[in-house]
Amino acid sequence: MADIRAFDRRREQRTATHLPVTIWGVDTKGERFLHEAKACDISLSGALLSGLECDLRSGDVIGLLFAGRKARFRVVWVRYDGTGDKMQMAIHREPADECPWRQILVKGKETPRAGHSDESSARA
Numbered sequence: 001m002a003d004i005r006a007f008d009r010r011r012e013q014r015t016a017t018h019l020p021v022t023i024w025g026v027d028t029k030g031e032r033f034l035h036e037a038k039a040c041d042i043s044l045s046g047a048l049l050s051g052l053e054c055d056l057r058s059g060d061v062i063g064l065l066f067a068g069r070k071a072r073f074r075v076v077w078v079r080y081d082g083t084g085d086k087m088q089m090a091i092h093r094e095p096a097d098e099c100p101w102r103q104i105l106v107k108g109k110e111t112p113r114a115g116h117s118d119e120s121s122a123r124a
Contacts, residue, residue, distance in 0.1 A: 017040060028060075037052050039101070048088060076092050
């Protein structure tokens with residue numbers, strides 16, 4: 001049998017993490033909400049949120065707060081998590097807003113590659 005692999009359409013590499021975030025907006029019933037959640041698989045343009053208790057739909061816009069930085073995100077998809085009592089959702093950052101976790105992603109890229117140190121590059 002042939003090995004079937006899932007096709008990944010993401011344009012950016014994701015970083016696995018569990019960042020505590022606060023989200024707010026208006027749910028499907030027109031009610032305002034403010035919830036704590038976890039941001040997982042983050043990138044400059046989006047993330048996977050987990051641990052949510054609000055009903056949202058694809059296309060809804062939410063606000064997100066992380067480490068004192070706010071940004072607006074559009075909901076891409078929503079589903080129940082493995083236990084069936086909380087929601088997960090994929091979100092995509094609105095282009096006009098800056099990525100709230102940019103410093104974490106940049107810090108991860110600045111680590112020296114194996115066999116290359118700052119001292120050896122300074123001598124070159």
